[in-house]
Amino acid sequence: MLGTILLLALRSIRRHVLRSLLTMLGIVIGVAAVVSMVTLGKATTAAVTQQIAALGTNILQVRPGQGFGRGGGGPAPRDFEPADIMAIRQQVGGVTAVAPQASASGTAIYEGANWSTTINGTTSDFFKIQPWPLQTGRSFNEDEETAGKSVCIIGSTVSTNLFRGADPIGKRFRIGEVSCDVIGLLTTKGQAGFGGDQDDIVIMPIKTVQRRFLGTTAIRTILVGVDQNYSTEQVQQTLTRLLRERRHITEGKDDDFNIFDTKQISDTLTQTTTMLTRIVAAVAAISLVVGGIGIMNIMLVSVTERTREIGIRLAIGAVASEVLLQFLVEAVVLSCLGGLIGLLLAQLVVGVATPLMDLPWIFDPAVNLGAFAVSAAIGVIFGYFPARRAASLNPIDALRHE
Amino acid sequence: MAGTESPAAPIISLRGITKVFGTGETAFRALKGVDLDIAAGDFVAVMGPSGSGKSTMMNILGCLDVSTSGAFLFHGHHVEDLDRDQRALLRRRYLGFVFQGFNLLARTSALENVELPLLYRGDAKQNRRQEAMAALEKVGLADWAGHTPGELSGGQQQRVAIARAIVTNPEILLADEPTGNLDSQRSVEIMEFLATLNRDSGITVLMVTHEPDMAEYARRIVHFKDGLIDRIEEAGRRPEAMGGTTGGVTG
Numbered sequence: 001m002l003g004t005i006l007l008l009a010l011r012s013i014r015r016h017v018l019r020s021l022l023t024m025l026g027i028v029i030g031v032a033a034v035v036s037m038v039t040l041g042k043a044t045t046a047a048v049t050q051q052i053a054a055l056g057t058n059i060l061q062v063r064p065g066q067g068f069g070r071g072g073g074g075p076a077p078r079d080f081e082p083a084d085i086m087a088i089r090q091q092v093g094g095v096t097a098v099a100p101q102a103s104a105s106g107t108a109i110y111e112g113a114n115w116s117t118t119i120n121g122t123t124s125d126f127f128k129i130q131p132w133p134l135q136t137g138r139s140f141n142e143d144e145e146t147a148g149k150s151v152c153i154i155g156s157t158v159s160t161n162l163f164r165g166a167d168p169i170g171k172r173f174r175i176g177e178v179s180c181d182v183i184g185l186l187t188t189k190g191q192a193g194f195g196g197d198q199d200d201i202v203i204m205p206i207k208t209v210q211r212r213f214l215g216t217t218a219i220r221t222i223l224v225g226v227d228q229n230y231s232t233e234q235v236q237q238t239l240t241r242l243l244r245e246r247r248h249i250t251e252g253k254d255d256d257f258n259i260f261d262t263k264q265i266s267d268t269l270t271q272t273t274t275m276l277t278r279i280v281a282a283v284a285a286i287s288l289v290v291g292g293i294g295i296m297n298i299m300l301v302s303v304t305e306r307t308r309e310i311g312i313r314l315a316i317g318a319v320a321s322e323v324l325l326q327f328l329v330e331a332v333v334l335s336c337l338g339g340l341i342g343l344l345l346a347q348l349v350v351g352v353a354t355p356l357m358d359l360p361w362i363f364d365p366a367v368n369l370g371a372f373a374v375s376a377a378i379g380v381i382f383g384y385f386p387a388r389r390a391a392s393l394n395p396i397d398a399l400r401h402e
Numbered sequence: 403m404a405g406t407e408s409p410a411a412p413i414i415s416l417r418g419i420t421k422v423f424g425t426g427e428t429a430f431r432a433l434k435g436v437d438l439d440i441a442a443g444d445f446v447a448v449m450g451p452s453g454s455g456k457s458t459m460m461n462i463l464g465c466l467d468v469s470t471s472g473a474f475l476f477h478g479h480h481v482e483d484l485d486r487d488q489r490a491l492l493r494r495r496y497l498g499f500v501f502q503g504f505n506l507l508a509r510t511s512a513l514e515n516v517e518l519p520l521l522y523r524g525d526a527k528q529n530r531r532q533e534a535m536a537a538l539e540k541v542g543l544a545d546w547a548g549h550t551p552g553e554l555s556g557g558q559q560q561r562v563a564i565a566r567a568i569v570t571n572p573e574i575l576l577a578d579e580p581t582g583n584l585d586s587q588r589s590v591e592i593m594e595f596l597a598t599l600n601r602d603s604g605i606t607v608l609m610v611t612h613e614p615d616m617a618e619y620a621r622r623i624v625h626f627k628d629g630l631i632d633r634i635e636e637a638g639r640r641p642e643a644m645g646g647t648t649g650g651v652t653g
Contacts, residue, residue, distance in 0.1 A: 313522075317497075318494075319491065394468065396466040
């Protein structure tokens with residue numbers, strides 16, 4: 001019995017190729033649109049989250065000047081001094097590490113290969129604050145830092161362009177006027193959230209950079225790592241008080257430095273991605289509705305034709321339940337087939353789009369299942385209920401349906 | 403009118419059948435109390451002007467519609483007490499239909515159209531093929547088995563429909579203006595075929611028509627008027643219908 005019904009359903013699908021394809025198309029598009037959009041939205045969220053993690057949390061970045069950059073007119077704000085670093089270490093509670101930073105740029109040369117890059121002078125504390133492990137080699141030791149030796153840790157971009165895949169550890173290359181020994185290679189960090197290749201960098205002891213490249217002991221930036229058990233706000237307040245005092249800023253005057261809390265960025269980004277996820281969900285819901293209406297239309301358009309067909313089947317001796325079961329099987333087969341094709345299409349779209357958009361590839365079973373279930377349900381419901389109505393008519397009324 | 407009563411129990415007996423369409427002010431009484439007996443092997447043509455109730459009565463006889471009141475006995479069983487599914491099973495087992503508009507399944511080969519009643523009856527595949535081909539052969543369309551209705555002429559489509567109606571060896575064949583959509587040449591062919599079926603296979607044939615020429619192929623002609631049987635007359639232009647007796651038919 002069930003075999004007969006299945007045979008009838010499959011025959012009917014095969015005979016009405018266009019109608020079947022149009023029905024499936026609605027479901028295919030509905031599922032593909034929902035799944036690819038939600039997946040890409042989720043991938044974006046994941047990418048942003050990764051970047052937030054890479055940024056490091058609980059870091060205060062101290063720069064001279066008000067706000068971002070040096071600001072408008074006025075005299076250029078003073079840089080920080082090495083003594084400021086010592087003072088912060090000793091007088092601010094809840095600080096895990098303090099890393100001064102001074103940067104320069106130069107062209108690195110090694111056996112005919114040359115590469116323009118950024119030189120970042122800092123101390124080994126930099127690696128205690130930034131979540132940026134070494135791939136091979138080691139960080140600076142105290143001796144190298146205090147003496148300002150020409151040793152460096154390089155980013156993967158510099159290593160690739162200078163050493164062409166060879167192990168860079170122990171090699172000596174020239175950068176500007178300085179000969180420099182490679183002691184460490186950083187892991188690849190990738191693109192920064194705001195553009196720029198983070199791996200295009202050479203890190204040297206700050207003393208070396210100050211002495212050999214800048215000719216001053218000025219410190220442009222101070223990174224302060226905050227203990228997880230302390231609130232960054234509180235540490236920021238203490239730090240501000242200390243720096244105002246040290247920089248002789250009188251009561252009522254504005255700070256001539258600014259402290260930037262990475263937690264603020266991560267909070268802002270998290271808010272943005274949450275909003276993004278909501279928008280994506282809304283768009284997905286809309287496309288699901290649109291897809292559903294497409295399915296509905298095809299099903300309703302074919303009702304007249306199918307009502308007569310139901311009348312014929314009833315007249316030649318089919319029981320209503322047999323006719324209904326056949327229509328149900330047709331709807332289930334078409335909906336599920338359409339849903340599966342939609343899922344495959346979505347994987348294709350995601351697979352092509354994620355590398356292009358620089359997003360991680362993700363597969364969310366809940367999204368796939370959900371979209372499939374909803375579309376298939378719409379297909380089955382709108383395939384089945386008009387048929388049920390038709391089968392409840394007297395055969396002669398179904399036959400005469402116009 | 404004595405000829406309408408058969409000595410054997412009739413397979414169909416209608417007693418006081420009424421049919422009302424709609425309710426209240428707009429109600430239309432299509433049948434106003436019809437009594438009729440039909441014996442096995444009979445060939446009855448039903449005639450009458452439009453709106454006289456002849457098609458309504460055919461639909462009730464074919465269990466495609468239900469009466470509003472009255473008794474409809476089929477082999478002595480009250481059809482009006484049956485539910486939808488029981489009526490469907492009755493159609494499946496005992497009845498075959500031929501419609502004015504053919505009502506074949508579109509985009510479906512003649513063979514598969516003819517197979518359909520067997521499929522619902524639950525026949526095995528091998529059996530279905532054989533019987534459907536045999537039915538198509540009877541109507542002279544064995545060579546057209548693979549063609550869809552769209553590829554067949556009106557006369558051929560009606561012959562496929564007849565093959566579909568007789569493939570289950572029904573006791574009664576109901577034909578609602580089977581020649582209504584055909585030219586006179588095709589009409590004669592179809593009528594000859596129905597008459598032969600009735601004579602040789604003993605199938606009881608009930609046919610609605612408004613063409614007196616076609617009605618002449620029947621043994622009896624029932625005239626409808628205003629929802630009631632006006633008169634019943636013996637037909638018999640066909641010489642073989644006069645002399646040849648089959649089944650329990652008298653006169």
